[in-house]
Each structure stands twice: as structure tokens, then as C-alpha cells.
Amino acid sequence: MAIHPDLLALRSDPAPQQLAHDALGGAIAQWRESALVRQIESDFEAFSQGAKLAAQNGLAALFDPADPMAGALIARLIDPLVAALGQHPLGAVPLRHYADDQSATLVLCTGGGAALSVQVLDPVGLSRQRPASSVTFAPGQLHERILAGSGAAKLVSLRAMRPGGADLDSEELRLEPGQCLHRNSGEQCRMITALDAPLVLLRLQRREAGGALTREYGLADGRFIAQAAASPRETRLELAAALLGRMGRSDAAPLLAAMAEEEAGQSLRWQSLKECLGLDTATGFASLCRIAGRAEDPLAAPAGALRAQLIEAYPQLEGIA
Incomplete structure (x- = not known):
């Protein structure tokens, strides 16, 4: 079997691989040590914990069309990384990154449901994609700055929800270098x-915490x-609850009842309640009645309706109620 000499060198002697790791890691460490990046990371930590972007001067400046800081921030990272990769082409950049046929993303900071990243969208890859037939709204904030490139986009807004769907509006956008876009991604x-x-986009996003739903x-x-x-x-907890139900783990019913009654997303609580009812009717129905009796609980109305339906179908449950 033919093996490229560069791969043979990595296999026979770990030194080239270690040199690549040190060179790329050193470039990132030097970038993080700069006063500019330390300020950005401090602001990002506050933003990830719920602070307003406008209150974080350094981070907010990245998404101000009149401020050139964004280009300087990225150039100070990318230029040394490209130079290091030129010397060590088999090296791996020690930052979270991923790519597909349409885009490539490099994550600069992440934590607390927030992320600051650089994304490159490829026009050739985009042209191969089928036109979108649906739109997804994921609750949270999204701020974008166009560092390079241009194109066209459509901004779809969720005007109002209705039974079985939603009323949508759309407008055409022209994308140009330097442009900054700010939006509530749960509505746009x-x-x-x-x-x-x-x-080339610089992106700052923060997901909405606790109970929010992404809708398509x-x-x-x-x-x-x-x-x-x-x-x-x-999402992981919902899958775990469904798995416990499929496994018939009746011993998990008290845990599922507690999950259904705690402060969490409605989807997770309802899934836990359904699985609890299937595993242990008495435990699940008692939890259902407690939820139905809480006037301030957003699940009180659907829980009350389900309780009435179950009692009508199975009158013996009235004793538990």
C-alpha cells in the first residue's frame, strides 16, 4: 500500500506532529494574550450570562459598521494560523471548527448557550442546494457582520401564530461588506x-434559555x-424520558413525575408526564392532577383537559383525582 511520505513521517516519528501542534497552539495563545482579545472574551462571558450586547463596549464594537475592530480581530488570528499551516499542512487548528459543502465555521468563543464565530459561505456549494421549502425560528439573539463578499438574501419574519401554522412576511436584502444585521432569531x-x-461573516448568537421551542x-x-x-x-432529557418509556422502566415513574412538575420547558414536562402515565398510571395521574390544579402553570389547561378525558374513559381514576 502506498503511503504519502508526510504521513509516514508522522507515523514513524511524532516530532513533526508535535511541532505542528505547538505552532498552531502558539499562534492562538498569542492571539488570546492581546489586550483586545482579553477584552472581547471578558465581554463575551458577560453576554453569555444574559447581559445586553450594548453594555459590552468591546464586543458591541465588533458589530458597529463604523468600527474597524472586527477586521483587525480576525486578521490577527487568521494570518498567523495560515502561516503556521503553510509550514505544517497536516496540523489541526485547536479551535472548534466544522465544514460541509456549503460553509465552514471557526468558533472563537463559546459558553452559556452563546457563541462567537467566523463563517465562510461558498457560492458554488450554495448553488447546488435545493431552494428552501421551509423556515425555522430558533429563539435567541443573532448579530452578524459581513467581513467580505456580497450577495442577496431573504428576511422571513414571523408575524403571527395561528392554529396549524403562522403568518409569515418576507423582504429581500442586499448583502454588502461592512453591513451589520441584528435580529431576534425567534421571530426572524x-x-x-x-x-x-x-x-465571510462574523457571528454572535445566544440561545434563549429554558423552555423555548424551535419551530419550523x-x-x-x-x-x-x-x-x-x-x-x-x-432535547437530551426528552429523549431520555422517551427511552425510559420504551424500556418499560416503571421504577423511573417518580423521577418522570418530578420532571413533569419542575420548572422547565413545556415540551420536556409534557413528554415526561406522558411517559410517566404509561409506566405507572397512579403516579402519572396524581402528577397530572397536581399540574392541573396550578392556575399559574402554563400546562394547567392542557393537563386539566387530559384529566377530564381520562376520567371519562376510565371512571376508576376519579378516586386518584
């Missing part, structure tokens, strides 16, 4: 339709398609 979604050249609607008619917990943690 930006969809790129064409690119004249690779589009059809672009043509606004019909409801699907929804999911916007929090990865709650």
Missing part, C-alpha cells in the same frame, strides 16, 4: 439566496411542520 430568519463571491413552518403557506426544544439539554 435570514435565508441567503445568491452569492457573488464567498461571504412551510415557506409557501406558513403551515406548521415541526418543533423541538431549543435547548440541547432539554
Whole structure:
């Protein structure tokens, strides 16, 4: 089997791999040690914990069209990394990154449901994608600054929700270098339709914490398609609750009842309650009655309706109620 000499060198002697790691890691460490980056990271930590962007002067300046700081911040990182990769082409950049046929993303800071990243969108990859037939709204904040490239986009807004769907509005946008876009991603979604050249974006996003739902609607008619917990943690817990139900773990019923009654997303609580009812009817129905009796609970009304339906179908449950 033929093996490239560079790969043979890495396998036979770990020194080249260690040199690449040191060179790329050193470039990032030097970047983080600068006063500018330390200020940005301090502001980002506050933003990730819920502070307003406008109150974080350094971070906010990155998304001010009149301030050139964003270009300087990225150049100070990318130039040394490219130089290091030129000397060590098999090195790996020690920052979270991912790519597909359409885009590549490098994450600069992350934590607390927030992320600051650089994204490059490829016009060739975009042209190969089928036109979008749906739009997704994920609750949170999203701030973008165009560092390079240009193109066209559509801004889709969620005007109002209705049974089985939503009323949507859309407007055409022209994307130009230096432009900054700020939006509530739970109500607005930006969809790129064409690119004249690779589009380089600096992105700052923060997910809404606790109980928010990501919803998907059809672009043509606004019909409801699907929804999911916007929090990865709650999504994992929903899957765990469903798995316990499929496994028939009746011993988990008290835990599921507690999850249904605690302060969390409605989707997670309702999933936990349904699984609890299936595993242990008495425990689940008692939890359902307690939830129905809390006037301030957003699940009180649907819980009360389900309780009435169950008692009508199974009168013996009235004793538990």
C-alpha cells in the first residue's frame, strides 16, 4: 500500500506532529494574550450570562459598521494560523471548527448557550442546494457582520401564530461588506439566496434559555411542520424520558413525575408526564392532577383537559383525582 511520505513521517516519528501542534497552539495563545482579545472574551462571558450586547463596549464594537475592530480581530488570528499551516499542512487548528459543502465555521468563543464565530459561505456549494421549502425560528439573539463578499438574501419574519401554522412576511436584502444585521432569531430568519463571491461573516448568537421551542413552518403557506426544544439539554432529557418509556422502566415513574412538575420547558414536562402515565398510571395521574390544579402553570389547561378525558374513559381514576 502506498503511503504519502508526510504521513509516514508522522507515523514513524511524532516530532513533526508535535511541532505542528505547538505552532498552531502558539499562534492562538498569542492571539488570546492581546489586550483586545482579553477584552472581547471578558465581554463575551458577560453576554453569555444574559447581559445586553450594548453594555459590552468591546464586543458591541465588533458589530458597529463604523468600527474597524472586527477586521483587525480576525486578521490577527487568521494570518498567523495560515502561516503556521503553510509550514505544517497536516496540523489541526485547536479551535472548534466544522465544514460541509456549503460553509465552514471557526468558533472563537463559546459558553452559556452563546457563541462567537467566523463563517465562510461558498457560492458554488450554495448553488447546488435545493431552494428552501421551509423556515425555522430558533429563539435567541443573532448579530452578524459581513467581513467580505456580497450577495442577496431573504428576511422571513414571523408575524403571527395561528392554529396549524403562522403568518409569515418576507423582504429581500442586499448583502454588502461592512453591513451589520441584528435580529431576534425567534421571530426572524435570514435565508441567503445568491452569492457573488464567498461571504465571510462574523457571528454572535445566544440561545434563549429554558423552555423555548424551535419551530419550523412551510415557506409557501406558513403551515406548521415541526418543533423541538431549543435547548440541547432539554432535547437530551426528552429523549431520555422517551427511552425510559420504551424500556418499560416503571421504577423511573417518580423521577418522570418530578420532571413533569419542575420548572422547565413545556415540551420536556409534557413528554415526561406522558411517559410517566404509561409506566405507572397512579403516579402519572396524581402528577397530572397536581399540574392541573396550578392556575399559574402554563400546562394547567392542557393537563386539566387530559384529566377530564381520562376520567371519562376510565371512571376508576376519579378516586386518584
